[in-house]
Amino acid sequence: MSSSGRRRLRFNAFMRPSTIHTGAWRHPEAWSDANFNLKHLVACAQKLEQGRFDAFFMADHLAVLNMPMEALRRSHTATSFEPFTLLSALAMVTEHIGLVATGSTTFDQPYHIARRFASLDHISGGRAGWNIVTTSNPDAARNFGFEDHMEHDERYRRAREFHDVVVGLWDSWADDAFIRDKASGLYFDPAKMHVLDHKGEYFSVRGPLNIARPIQGRPVVVQAGASEAGRQLAAETAEAVFTAQDGLAAGQRFYADVKGRMRVLGRDPDSMKIMPACFVVVGDTLAEARAKRAAIDSLVYLESGMAALSIALGHDASGLDPDGLLPDLPPSNASQSARDRIERLAREEKLTVRQLAQRLAGHAGLAMVGTPTMIADEMETWLETGGSDGFTIMFPWLPGGLDDFVDKVVPELQRRGLFRREYEGRTLRENLGLQRPANPFFGQ
Numbered sequence: 001m002s003s004s005g006r007r008r009l010r011f012n013a014f015m016r017p018s019t020i021h022t023g024a025w026r027h028p029e030a031w032s033d034a035n036f037n038l039k040h041l042v043a044c045a046q047k048l049e050q051g052r053f054d055a056f057f058m059a060d061h062l063a064v065l066n067m068p069m070e071a072l073r074r075s076h077t078a079t080s081f082e083p084f085t086l087l088s089a090l091a092m093v094t095e096h097i098g099l100v101a102t103g104s105t106t107f108d109q110p111y112h113i114a115r116r117f118a119s120l121d122h123i124s125g126g127r128a129g130w131n132i133v134t135t136s137n138p139d140a141a142r143n144f145g146f147e148d149h150m151e152h153d154e155r156y157r158r159a160r161e162f163h164d165v166v167v168g169l170w171d172s173w174a175d176d177a178f179i180r181d182k183a184s185g186l187y188f189d190p191a192k193m194h195v196l197d198h199k200g201e202y203f204s205v206r207g208p209l210n211i212a213r214p215i216q217g218r219p220v221v222v223q224a225g226a227s228e229a230g231r232q233l234a235a236e237t238a239e240a241v242f243t244a245q246d247g248l249a250a251g252q253r254f255y256a257d258v259k260g261r262m263r264v265l266g267r268d269p270d271s272m273k274i275m276p277a278c279f280v281v282v283g284d285t286l287a288e289a290r291a292k293r294a295a296i297d298s299l300v301y302l303e304s305g306m307a308a309l310s311i312a313l314g315h316d317a318s319g320l321d322p323d324g325l326l327p328d329l330p331p332s333n334a335s336q337s338a339r340d341r342i343e344r345l346a347r348e349e350k351l352t353v354r355q356l357a358q359r360l361a362g363h364a365g366l367a368m369v370g371t372p373t374m375i376a377d378e379m380e381t382w383l384e385t386g387g388s389d390g391f392t393i394m395f396p397w398l399p400g401g402l403d404d405f406v407d408k409v410v411p412e413l414q415r416r417g418l419f420r421r422e423y424e425g426r427t428l429r430e431n432l433g434l435q436r437p438a439n440p441f442f443g444q
Contacts, residue, residue, distance in 0.1 A: 009383055009419050010273050010390030010432060012100065012242065013048050015041070016058040016080050019401065020279065020394045021362045023299030025076040027397040034398045035080040038089060044402060045090045048097055051406030052420050054431055055098030055129060056090065057222075057242065057392060058083040071304040071361075084116050091124035098428035100129035100222055105162040106155055110205055113162075114169035117219045118211045126215035126427035130166075131222040131242065132233070134159050156229035158202045163221070163237050165205050168196045170218045172208030174442040194441040216429045217436045226254075235261030238272055239434055242392050244365050245276045246341060251366075251387035273432055278391040279367040280375060282404040289369045296396050297358040305357030312342045312360055322354040363394065372412040380418055 014020060018034035018041070025032040031040045045056050060083050072078060083101035091099060099120060103113045113130070121128035134155035177192035196207030223238035225231065234241050235258055245251040254276075259269040281296075283289030302322060309317040314332030326346040332339070346356050368375045382388045395401035413419035424431050 006417055007383055007389075008417075009379060009413060010240075010275055011051075011053045011419075012055045012057040012098075012240075012275055012390075012392040013044075013053050013402070014059065014277060014392050014394045015044065015056050016060060016083070018044070018076070018080075018398050019396060020277075021296060021300075021396055022075060022304055023296050023358075023362055024395075024397040026299040027296055027400070029400050030397040031399065032076070035076055038081075038086070040398065041081075041086065042090065042093050044398060045094050045097060047399070047402055047406055049094050051410045052423060053097055053393075054390070055100045055127075055428060056087070056094075057100045057129075057131070058087065058102060059131070060102035060104075060133075071301075071307060074301050074304055084120060087120060087128075088123055091120070091127065095125075096127070096423040096426065096431070098127045098129055098220065098431065099124055100131055100220070100428075102131040102133050104133055105159040106134050110162050110165035110203055111169065111207075111209070114166045114209050115211060117166075118170060118209060118214045121214035121216055121219050122212070126429070128214070128216070129220035129222050129240070129428055131224060132159060132163060132237070133224060152227070153229055156225070156227075156233055160233060160236070161200050161202050163233075165196070165198050165200075165203050167218060168198060169205070169207050169209040170214055171439045171441055172196065173213045174439060175213055175217075178212055192442060213439065216427050217439065220428050220432065220434065231258055232261060234258055234272070235265055235267070240432065241272060241274045243274065243276045245387075246366060248382060248385070248387050251276055251382060252385065255386050255388060271434060273389040273434075275390045275392045276388050277365055277394055279363045279365065279394040279396065280405055280409070281367070281369045281396050281401070282372060282375065282408050283369075284371065286370050286374065289371065292396065293367075293369050294355070297355065297362045300358040300361045302354060302357060305354070305359075305361035308360040308364070309342075309353070309357040312364070313339055317353065317357065320353045322357070323352050325350070326353055326356060372408040375409050376412045376416060376418070379413065380416065383418065 016035070024030055031037065034040045048056060087099040087101055101120070103117065117128050117130050172194050174192035178188045179186050193208055196205060198205045198207070220239050221237055222240045222242060223230070223234040224242040225233055226243055241258065243254060245254055255274050258274065259272070262269050262272060281289050281293045283292055306317050313329060315329050320327070326343065342356065345351065351359065368378050379391065393405060395405065410419060414421050429436055
C-alpha cells in the first residue's frame with residue numbers, strides 16, 4: 001500500500017528463458033545468446049532495477065525440454081545458466097532488485113535448498129526468493145536416476161513436507177546467536193541454536209543449518225502451481241504466486257480462490273502477492289504494437305507452431321492450409337475453453353492457420369499489446385478489480401522489449417501513482433510489503 005493509501009502494482013521480470021517467446025532470439029535487434037551471456041544479463045538486471053522492478057525471476061529446467069527435435073533445435077530454451085550461480089553474480093552488480101530462483105522439491109534435498117537460499121540471501125543483502133516447483137517434466141526424472149516420474153499429488157505431498165523442513169532449517173539460529181566476542185572467545189551462544197530433528201514421511205533431517213538465519217528471516221517463498229493441489233500449497237505456504245491466466249475473468253477467479261483459501265487457513269490475504277505472467281509488447285500506436293507482435297510471431301517456424309495448434313484444438317492441424325483461415329472443425333475431447341479461446345482469437349484478428357500456430361508457439365497466454373497508456377489502463381483494471389497484485393512481465397525480445405517497458409510503461413504507471421518511484425527498502429520483503437517472519441523457536 002502506498003503512502004496515499006492506494007494499492008500499487010508489483011512486477012517480477014521473467015528472465016529464464018530470457019524471454020518466453022520461441023522466436024525472440026531471431027529478432028533482428030535481439031541478443032540471440034542472452035540466455036547464456038553474463039554481460040547481457042547484467043545489463044538486463046541493472047535496467048530492471050532502474051525500472052524499480054521487484055524481482056529478477058528465474059524459472060528453471062532440470063532437463064533439455066521434452067519436445068520434438070524439429071522444434072527443440074530451433075529453441076533458445078535448451079540451455080541457460082544454473083540459477084544460483086547467476087543470481088549470486090547479479091547480486092554483486094545490483095542493490096535493490098529481488099533475486100528469485102527455482103528450487104525443485106522432487107529432485108533435491110531440503111538441506112541443500114535451505115543452505116543455497118540462505119547463502120543467496122546473505123550474499124545479496126536480503127533479496128532472495130525461492131520459487132517452489134515440483135517439476136513436471138518427466139525427462140528430468142531420468143537425469144536423477146529415476147525411470148518413472150513421481151505421481152502428481154504425491155509430488156505435492158512431498159513438497160509440503162519439504163517446505164516445512166526448509167523453513168525449520170532457516171530458523172536454526174536466533175538472529176543474535178553469533179556473538180563473536182573476541183575477549184571471551186565465544187563465537188556463538190549454544191542456547192540460541194535449534195536442532196530441527198525432523199522425521200517425516202519423506203525426509204529425515206537433523207539440522208541445524210550451518211549458516212546464520214537469513215537476513216529476511218526467511219527468503220520470500222514463491223509458488224507456481226495451478227492445480228487443486230498447487231493452489232492449496234500456495235494458500236498454505238506462498239508469499240508470492242506466479243500463475244498463468246488467459247484473461248481478467250480467469251485471473252479474478254484464481255485470485256478469489258487462492259486468497260479465499262488463505263482466509264480459511266487464518267492467513268492474511270495481503271501477505272501474498274499474486275502476479276500472473278503477462279507478455280507485453282509496447283508501441284507508440286496500437287497499430288505499431290500489433291505490427292511488432294506480428295513480426296516476432298512470424299519468426300516462429302511453422303513446425304514449432306503446428307504441434308502446439310494441434311494440441312490446443314484437439315485436432316491434427318497438419319492437414320490444414322497454413323495460409324488459409326481456420327475452418328470449422330469437428331468436436332474433440334480437448335479443453336473446450338482453450339479451444340473456444342483459440343477459435344475466437346482466429347476470428348477476431350483474422351489470423352491464418354500459420355499465424356495462429358506461430359502465435360501459440362510464441363506465447364499463447366495473457367498478452368498486453370498496445371501503447372503505454374493502453375497497457376497501463378489494462379494493468380490498472382486488473383489491480384483494482386481483484387485480478388492480480390501485479391504481473392510477472394515477459395518481454396518479446398531482449399534488450400528492446402525490456403527497454404520499451406521500463407522507458408515507456410513504467411513512467412506512465414508512476415504518473416498515475418500505480419507504481420513506485422523509489423524502492424521502499426533494501427530487502428525483497430520490504431519492497432513487496434511483506435513482514436519479516438518471527439523465529440518460533442526463539443520468540444523473535
